[in-house]
Amino acid sequence: MKIGVPKEIKNHEYRVGMTPAGVRELCAKGHKVYIEQLAGAGIGLSDDDYRQAGAEVLPDAESVFATADMIVKVKEPQTQECQRLRSGQILFTYLHLAPDPKQAKLLMESGAIAIAYETVTDAQGRLPLLAPMSEVAGRMAVQVGAHCLEKAQGGAGVLLAGVPGVAPGKVAVLGGGVVGLNSARMAAGLGADVTILDKSLPRLAEIDALYGPRIKTLFATTESIEKTVFDADLVIGAVLVPGANAPKLVSKAMLKHMRTGSVLVDVAIDQGGCFETSHATTHADPTYVVDDIVHYCVANMPGGVARSSTYALTNATLPFIKQLADLGWRKALASNAHLRAGLNVIEGHIAHPSVSTALGESLFDTQTFFAGGSHA
CATH class of the missing domain: 3.40.50.720 (NAD(P)-binding Rossmann-like Domain)
Structure with missing residues (x-):
């Protein structure tokens, strides 16, 4: 799979969605990783650090979004980032959609598969990526x-x-x-x-x-x-x-x-x-x-201590990124109920119950969909 990591553009956000160590793990499994130029510069990670780990450095965000099958970020996509997403593309990041109907609408219009860090669960009902x-x-x-x-x-x-x-x-x-x-x-x-x-x-x-x-x-x-x-x-x-x-x-x-x-x-x-x-x-x-x-x-409080936050976050997200890359989103979500709990938007529909309630949108039937039937 082609995995893209754009530079964060939210105000004073210096975190990055993947470290060179994560790039190395993914490349070793045959995946391709594309990093936007200077994406890690804010926390002292150079483009050469990423190249040495196996990534290809691209000159701008447009190139990363256009090339990748999956986009890995930290913060919710800003308007211009939502507009770069395409149908069937995976977005894996924090979303926080309940108080943000504008972002939810843009993600629905994109047709992308948006998986939110903050609603992924574990066997104890905790939120391991939050x-x-x-x-x-x-x-x-x-x-x-x-x-x-x-x-x-x-x-x-x-x-x-x-x-x-x-x-x-x-x-x-x-x-x-x-x-x-x-x-x-x-x-x-x-x-x-x-x-x-x-x-x-x-x-x-x-x-x-x-x-x-x-x-x-x-x-x-x-x-x-x-x-x-x-x-x-x-x-x-x-x-x-x-x-x-x-x-x-x-x-x-x-x-x-x-x-x-x-x-x-x-x-x-x-x-x-x-x-x-x-x-x-x-x-x-x-x-x-x-x-x-x-x-x-x-x-984005943790962005104030961006280096510590990046390493803490990517330690937790990497296993899920690997699973999505290895299996593709359909098989990964079908086989892992905890990762599936992170699904917020799928091909124009809201897929998380709390987000659906908060936004007043109809809820996509993920259970039926991943069992192989229709969501209607």
Whole structure:
């Protein structure tokens, strides 16, 4: 199979969809890999690194899209990238379609087979291709939140770690999944006063058993969220409903009861955000203020640590890329239910239930299709 890796074009996005090590693995199996010129330059991977691994370097994105049977990316395709896709071509990347009907429409019009990293599952029901970036984003959330709390950044001037004789900052983490736990660990490691809220009692029990009093746990109700958020210096939104819009847990009205200069970091912004006042920002202009509360809502947070993120992501995606390349998308999706869960768009139709519901589009019957029948 011919596999193409274009350079990412989203604002301040330096990650790349494949490392030279991945290229070498695929080329060893007889596949051809085409890399856009300078695709890895942002993280110190040169065109020669890719050539030595067996890739052919092409001069522009148009050449990569025109040549490849499968496009491997990191972030969702921008408008011009969607327009370069063709019928039957595989797109394997993060998509986050629920809050993005424009992208969904363009992908449907392309006729491509769009498989989303964020909805691929594993045998335990986890999201193995979302997990590495969730780990990165969770840890980054505390770093950026601590920075935003500095007075010069519009924050209250609070040091999360505190100092002898001065209480540490208070951190509220909404959601006990991969993002939430990584955020809580980082905040606790700094010495902050950390509370994590979740609706899963087994998950809270697991966190309590692992971390004891270093991380407080609370069952998430409207009342417990309000009390914790109102008392916090830093609130990290870390909730996820796979494929669907994130629930709004902090309303605009709640901001008036929060501490002046406190900070909201919305890691769920890719799925629409979990704060009512959230809107996506970029690394170039990451924050804004509403009712004296600093909002950080960068939609590609891990892109800020692009080298670490690229290696973490490609370690997870490579086995699935190999399977798609070895078998083709029909056989690969038919034989692997976990990879099939990543299918979001197929030949003009929406194929993921949560995306279908969020966008109000009819759902393609993948079960019948991959069993050899009609999807109608």
